[in-house]
Amino acid sequence: xxxxxxxxxxxxxxxxxxxxxxxxxxxxxxxxxxxxxxxxxxxxxxxxxxxxxxxxxxxxxxxxxxxxxxxxxxxxxxxxxxxxxxxxxxxxxxxxxxxxxxxxxxxxxxxxxxxxxxxxxxxxxxxxxxxxxxxxxxxxxxxxxxxxxxxxxxxxxxxxxxxxxxxxxxxxxxxxxxxxxxxxxxxxxxxxxxxxxxxxxxxxxxxxxxxxxxxxxxxxxxxxxxxxxxxxxxxxxxxxxxxxxxxxxxxxxxx
Amino acid sequence: xxxxxxxxxxxxxxxxxxxxxxxxxxxxxxxxxxxxxxxxxxxxxxxxxxxxxxxxxxxxxxxxxxxxxxxxxxxxxxxxxxxxxxxxxxxxxxxxxxxxxxxxxxxxxxxxxxxxxxxxxxxxxxxxxxxxxxxxxxxxxxxxxxxxxxxxxxxxxxxxxxxxxxxxxxxxxxxxxxxxxxxxxxxxxxxxxxxxxxxxxxxxxxxxxxxxxxxxxxxxxxxxxxxxxxxxxxxxxxxxxxx
Amino acid sequence: xxxxxxxxxxxxxxxxxxxxxxxxxxxxxxxxxxxxxxxxxxxxxxxxxxxxxxxxxxxxxxxxxxxxxxxxxxxxxxxxxxxxxxxxxxxxxxxxxxxxxxxxxxxxxxxxxxxxxxxxxxxxxxxxxxxxxxxxxxxxxxxxxxxxxxxxxxxxxxxxxxxxxxxxxxxxxxxxxxxxxxxxxxxxxxxxxxxxxxxxxxxxxxxxxxxxxxxxxxxxxxxxxxxxxxxxxxxxxxxxxxxxxxxxxxxxxxxxxxxxxxxxxxxxxxxxxxxxxxxxxxxxxxxxxxxxxxxxxxxxxxx
Numbered sequence: 029x030x031x032x033x034x035x036x037x038x039x040x041x042x043x044x045x046x047x048x049x050x051x052x053x054x055x056x057x058x059x060x061x062x063x064x065x066x067x068x069x070x071x072x073x074x075x076x077x078x079x080x081x082x083x084x085x086x087x088x089x090x091x092x093x094x095x096x097x098x099x100x101x102x103x104x105x106x107x108x109x110x111x112x113x114x115x116x117x118x119x120x121x122x123x124x125x126x127x128x129x130x131x132x133x134x135x136x137x138x139x140x141x142x143x144x145x146x147x148x149x150x151x152x153x154x155x156x157x158x159x160x161x162x163x164x165x166x167x168x169x170x171x172x173x174x175x176x177x178x179x180x181x182x183x184x185x186x187x188x189x190x191x192x193x194x195x196x197x198x199x200x201x202x203x204x205x206x207x208x209x210x211x212x213x214x215x216x217x218x219x220x221x222x223x224x225x226x227x228x229x230x231x232x233x234x235x236x237x238x239x240x241x242x243x244x245x246x247x248x249x250x251x252x253x254x255x256x257x258x259x260x261x262x263x264x265x266x267x268x269x270x271x272x273x274x275x276x277x278x279x280x281x282x283x
Numbered sequence: 284x285x286x287x288x289x290x291x292x293x294x295x296x297x298x299x300x301x302x303x304x305x306x307x308x309x310x311x312x313x314x315x316x317x318x319x320x321x322x323x324x325x326x327x328x329x330x331x332x333x334x335x336x337x338x339x340x341x342x343x344x345x346x347x348x349x350x351x352x353x354x355x356x357x358x359x360x361x362x363x364x365x366x367x368x369x370x371x372x373x374x375x376x377x378x379x380x381x382x383x384x385x386x387x388x389x390x391x392x393x394x395x396x397x398x399x400x401x402x403x404x405x406x407x408x409x410x411x412x413x414x415x416x417x418x419x420x421x422x423x424x425x426x427x428x429x430x431x432x433x434x435x436x437x438x439x440x441x442x443x444x445x446x447x448x449x450x451x452x453x454x455x456x457x458x459x460x461x462x463x464x465x466x467x468x469x470x471x472x473x474x475x476x477x478x479x480x481x482x483x484x485x486x487x488x489x490x491x492x493x494x495x496x497x498x499x500x501x502x503x504x505x506x507x508x509x510x511x512x513x514x515x516x517x518x519x520x521x522x523x524x525x526x
Numbered sequence: 527x528x529x530x531x532x533x534x535x536x537x538x539x540x541x542x543x544x545x546x547x548x549x550x551x552x553x554x555x556x557x558x559x560x561x562x563x564x565x566x567x568x569x570x571x572x573x574x575x576x577x578x579x580x581x582x583x584x585x586x587x588x589x590x591x592x593x594x595x596x597x598x599x600x601x602x603x604x605x606x607x608x609x610x611x612x613x614x615x616x617x618x619x620x621x622x623x624x625x626x627x628x629x630x631x632x633x634x635x636x637x638x639x640x641x642x643x644x645x646x647x648x649x650x651x652x653x654x655x656x657x658x659x660x661x662x663x664x665x666x667x668x669x670x671x672x673x674x675x676x677x678x679x680x681x682x683x684x685x686x687x688x689x690x691x692x693x694x695x696x697x698x699x700x701x702x703x704x705x706x707x708x709x710x711x712x713x714x715x716x717x718x719x720x721x722x723x724x725x726x727x728x729x730x731x732x733x734x735x736x737x738x739x740x741x742x743x744x745x746x747x748x749x750x751x752x753x754x755x756x757x758x759x760x761x762x763x764x765x766x767x768x769x770x771x772x773x774x775x776x777x778x779x780x781x782x783x784x785x786x787x788x789x790x791x792x793x794x795x796x797x798x799x800x801x802x803x804x805x806x807x808x809x810x811x812x813x814x815x816x817x818x819x820x821x822x823x824x825x826x827x828x829x
Contacts, residue, residue, distance in 0.1 A: 081595035099628035369791030477795025
């Protein structure tokens with residue numbers, strides 16, 4: 029039988045009591061990351077375009093356990109209530125599946141990420157190329173494994189490229205977490221939950237321009253500049269992977 | 284083998300039917316339909332100008348709003364709305380009033396089994412009352428299959444719960460054609476043997492389903508006659524409405 | 527239908543794509559007379575179908591099912607609930623079907639698709655009435671605790687036959703489900719047992735040592751067909767569904783029982799012979815799907 033809405037709140041997810049206390053290794057001077065990466069090493073990135081056939085363009089990205097799908101629709105008719113506009117509009121939405129997180133969530137829209145995604149992409153898209161119309165960028169986080177927003181941003185720019193929307197450059201995004209004295213690039217969920225501060229950069233690597241920069245928490249000035257450089261370097265490498273993914277898709281389509 | 288029904292009916296016997304039309308003054312058409320203690324009220328508004336989003340503006344749009352007896356509308360009601368909408372779409376002539384919307388509001392007065400068929404019958408009578416152009420009428424019936432493969436018709440709520448499976452079937456009402464048979468139906472079967480809608484719940488064997496079809500069809504003839512008679516008598520009874 | 531003669535004349539001059547958009551029905555009917563469909567399938571053949579088990583690491587059971595380009599991701603999360611007084615030995619299954627805005631141009635954020643709740647209801651009805659899952663197997667401590675299996679199905683790409691793909695992914699995720707080993711702690715709460723606890727024979731005993739997998743007795747599979755005039759088209763795409771409106775979904779379980787015959791309206795009436803044809807087609811399809819599912823399961827076991 030299907031659950032009645034009232035009973036849903038009375039269930040709980042069984043927890044593992046041994047995991048309640050967070051491992052204290054993060055504060056020690058020498059420790060390894062849970063997935064045994066180096067501090068300045070990103071997770072292996074996997075991209076694929078054309079994941080959703082009914083969209084004008086789409087992309088799937090997988091960074092470790094973080095799995096994201098982005099569909100792009102349009103340029104299509106703007107909502108009726110919208111005023112006339114010389115430039116195109118960009119509409120972004122990020123939502124999570126109910127099973128994305130370890131404890132079952134509600135699968136609702138993430139308003140904060142939606143507006144962050146919008147701001148990160150807006151500067152890179154040539155909005156003049158589609159006046160009066162709207163491009164919709166919808167992202168669904170299938171599984172959340174840390175650094176969700178940077179993955180969504182990179183994946184979205186790849187989906188936009190797949191849809192043939194004109195951009196100045198691909199937008200790539202990477203985040204860095206600061207734990208004590210250490211800077212960790214591309215943090216996973218566990219690391220994000222005990223970070224002291226973090227920095228996220230979305231940039232257009234070929235133009236060496238930043239579209240969005242977010243700093244939260246505690247970061248010392250030298251750490252900040254080091255973290256920025258780390259992110260920018262990683263973004264440049266990420267762009268190469270994304271570019272080769274697009275090239276592969278294009279050459280496969282030709283055959 | 285035989286099942287004793289609490290109300291002493293034979294397996295193929297329907298509960299007493301009643302239908303009255305033109306009972307609401309504000310609505311363009313209305314009808315109440317009851318089968319035993321199950322009673323549904325349907326009101327039709329329209330055709331109103333314009334269609335909803337994502338609907339084809341070249342055709343008339345049908346909108347169904349289901350009002351449960353108590354409480355809020357949930358998933359089962361949404362499903363009923365969709366089934367009713369698709370069923371009514373198939374019997375209405377949608378090309379006569381393109382780019383219009385006809386709303387049908389279905390209010391459950393009492394549910395004692397076979398609710399959806401009762402609602403379909405009520406909506407159909409209300410559409411006639413509102414003068415919406417239709418290809419033919421539809422009659423709906425509920426058939427239940429017991430564990431022994433025994434079929435009973437028009438179950439009460441209690442019977443519905445005891446049975447392992449049931450099917451809601453909707454058949455077209457036979458057409459009394461004034462024209463000679465132009466389009467003879469496929470494979471020599473008469474039109475009233477075709478199924479407009481079929482919804483089943485619970486597992487049954489394929490043969491049981493065909494048995495249900497056969498029984499449902501036989502009973503739908505009786506229902507058709509009743510519907511036709513009640514529509515005709517009321518038309519002659521209050522001709523002011525028709526004019 | 528409106529301008530049959532006009533379109534007939536134009537068809538020889540017009541480009542194929544333009545003809546497809548302007549006269550979709552005629553375009554399809556031209557194909558049907560040749561017993562072929564625009565995607566080069568015979569009328570009664572379903573699209574390629576694949577199942578990948580264990581697609582979501584954070585869930586207890588998951589599966590990705592693809593029929594053509596229609597893609598469904600189903601995942602089960604197990605939570606603990608207090609069983610109701612009427613059935614103290616039974617767990618519960620909650621099925622929800624989601625159509626996120628990524629799956630189709632019709633769905634917009636904030637405005638959920640009309641069909642999503644209807645499909646949820648249809649799926650949970652089908653799974654309940656097929657008797658595939660014995661709810662007693664979800665019991666943990668009689669009257670105290672039982673599993674609530676939350677099954678969420680996400681449509682990632684909507685290209686017709688949504689119910690078929692959703693049901694397939696649901697069934698596959700149940701066959702992949704691994705129930706975690708749990709024990710009762712001192713507060714009467716159910717907690718997950720860690721690897722060390724299982725080995726070191728501590729005083730906490732697992733409550734569900736043997737019940738790690740569900741026994742799926744009879745598995746339901748479905749096939750949706752379009753009826754158009756006297757043609758029957760199996761496994762329609764979204765384009766076909768939008769042009770020809772009469773759909774029949776037949777659900778049969780692995781023992782040949784009819785679980786559901788679903789035809790909500792539609793302009794074409796079904797006669798007994800057509801019902802028989804649809805049931806026969808579904809019988810074949812059930813065998814195909816059963817094999818695909820078995821292959822996916824045996825593929826998992828090798829890994």
